[in-house]
Amino acid sequence: MSHDQDIHPFAVHNTDHQDFNLSEYQGLLNELNQQVRQQQPKDLLQFCSQFFLKKLEMERAQHRGSGSGSGTYSAFSPFGNQGEPMYEDQEGLDKDEARDGVSDLQKMHLASLAGRGRRTSVSAESLQPTSTHDFVKTVIPKTDEQRERIRAAIGNNFLFKNLDEEQYIDVVNAMVExxxxxxxxxxxxxxxxxxxxIVESGTLDCLINGSKVTEYTAGGSFGELALMYNAPRAATIVATSDSVLWALDRVAFRMILMENTARKRRMYDSFLAEVPIFKSLEPYERHKIADALEPIQFDDGQVVIKENDVGENFYLIEQGNAVFYKTAPDGAQQEVNRLSKGDYFGGKSRWMDTTLGDLLLMSLFTVSHLLELALLNDRPRAATVVADGRLKCVTLGKKAFTRLLGPVMDILQRNSENYHAILKQANQ
Ligand SMILES: Nc1ncnc2c1ncn2[C@@H]1O[C@@H]2COP(=O)(O)O[C@H]2[C@H]1O
Structure with a gap:
């Protein structure tokens, strides 16, 4: 196939083209016709573009899978098969994605929807990244002032953090005000x-089945799930004040932002689900935390945080051990604790002020919850933390921590029957 045909798979270049199949073309148009009539989309062009893109990606997946089956997800009811998505042909999936657990992420997404009593279906291409080859870049002309406003709006959004220069330009070009x-x-x-x-200004509420689950202000973003999974919109978003938004169409989103977002979410989800503080979060809340996490590594003996420094970051240990030291009155460094995979630290915690003896008397449960409470306080580091061997962590900046986990008190309430006792102890 020529490059030209790759971009326009249904174009007729000349009448004696051997591969052209009129009935296939008519079949496609009939199918599109039927879907348009059924779904009556508000944005007709976007709908048609989605339809053809999906077909194209299915066809490419077939080629990639060395002709073995469709390589696509079947449309299914998550409830018809004990909530388990079924692949028509696992072989046909992109091998890396299959290995990396895309299916798990998808199940998770479905489970979160199922948990809310919704029926949905996930269609063919979900999470198959749009190939660069097929991507016709959208360029919507903008003034310098508009470009500057976009820069400010996406500057604090984690999903845009790791874009290279070209991707950044593509995003800005494609956005519509x-x-x-x-x-x-x-x-x-x-x-x-x-x-x-992406929200430039204003406020919006997010409602699921009529109940508010979260709200958005400047810098916030929403609407990625339906584009990533080809699933129906999982929530209603309604403006609660006049707002300015920047919208990125589905193709550009999938092309530029989806892969990194999906990779991070699937990489950290099972890990986050095992960390006590995050256990009781909804899967979607964990996704938002995964978006904000940044990996960081320390060599043996390297200082992660220093006693008395003002701390900004919250750290979660992915691999390795961290040793905590406090300076004794005679200046000696006294080891007071040791943490490993799944443990977390950052900010001043009361337990760091206690002696090792006190620590041993506390249940692990209490220690971790006191730590959580203390994370919300702006106090200097109460201990030096040093890597013992190679230490792999993920960090969350203080701002992100308070924004995402500000409702930590709610989480604690969900987690702990001893909440009030712990709170009292922490405030003493
Ligand atoms: N708890 C939640 N579950 C699902 N979607 C959510 C939730 N909170 C916020 N959202 C956002 O609401 C959006 C609705 O459209 P999408 O399903 O495309 O993407 C969804 C998410 O960006």
Whole structure:
């Protein structure tokens, strides 16, 4: 196939083209026709573009899978098969994705929807990244002032953090400005995914089955799930004040942002699910934390945080050990604790002020919960933390920590029947 045909797979270049199949073309148009009639999409062009892109990706997946089957997810009901997605042909999936557990992520996503009593289906291409080859870059002309506003809006958003220069330019070029007045439903639960949104200004509520689950302000983003999984919109997003949004169409989102986002979410989800503080979070809440995590490594003996420094970061140990030292009155460094995989530290915690004897008397449960409470306090580090061997951590900046885990008190309440006792102890 020529490159030209790759971009326009249904174009007729000349009448004696051997591969051209009129009935296939008509079949496609009939199918599209039927879907348009059934779904009556608001954004017709976007819908058609999605339809053809999906077909194209299915066809490419087939080629990639050395002709072995469709390589696509079948549309299914998550409840018809004990909530388990079924692959029509696991072989046909991109091998890395299959190995890296895309299916798990998808199950997780479905489970979170299923948990909310929703029926949904995930269609063919989900999480198959759009290939660069097929990507026709969208360029929507913008003033310098608009470019500057986009820069400010995405500057604090984790999903945009690791873009290279070209990707950054592509994102800015593709964005469309949307002004919405208070009360506008930007996304409707159950609807078809067209855009991913970043908030420049204003406020919006996110509702699932009519109940508010979160809200968005400047720098926030939403609407990625339906684009990543080809699933119906999982929530309704409604503006609670006049807002300025930047919208990225589905193709550009999948092309530029999806892979990294999906990779991080699947990489950290099972890990986060095992960390006590995050256990009781909803899968989607863990996804948001995964978006914000940054990996960091320390060599044996390297100081991670220093006693009395003002700390900004929260650390979660992925691999290795960290040793905690406090300076004794005679200046000697006294080992007071040792943490390993799944443990976390950062900010001043009361337990760091206690003696080793006290620590041993406390249950592990109490220690970890006191630590969680202390993370919200802005106090200097109470101990020096040193890597014992190679130490792999992920960190969350203080801002992200408070934004994402500000409702830590809620989490504690969910986790702990001893909440009030712990709170009292922590405040003494
Ligand atoms: N708890 C949640 N579950 C699912 N989606 C959520 C949740 N909280 C916020 N959202 C966002 O709401 C959006 C609705 O559209 P999407 O399903 O495309 O993507 C969804 C997420 O970006």
């Amino acid at each position: 949307k002004l919405v007045v208070s009360g506008t439903k930007v996304i409707e639960q159950g609807g078809v995914g067209d855009y991913f949104y």
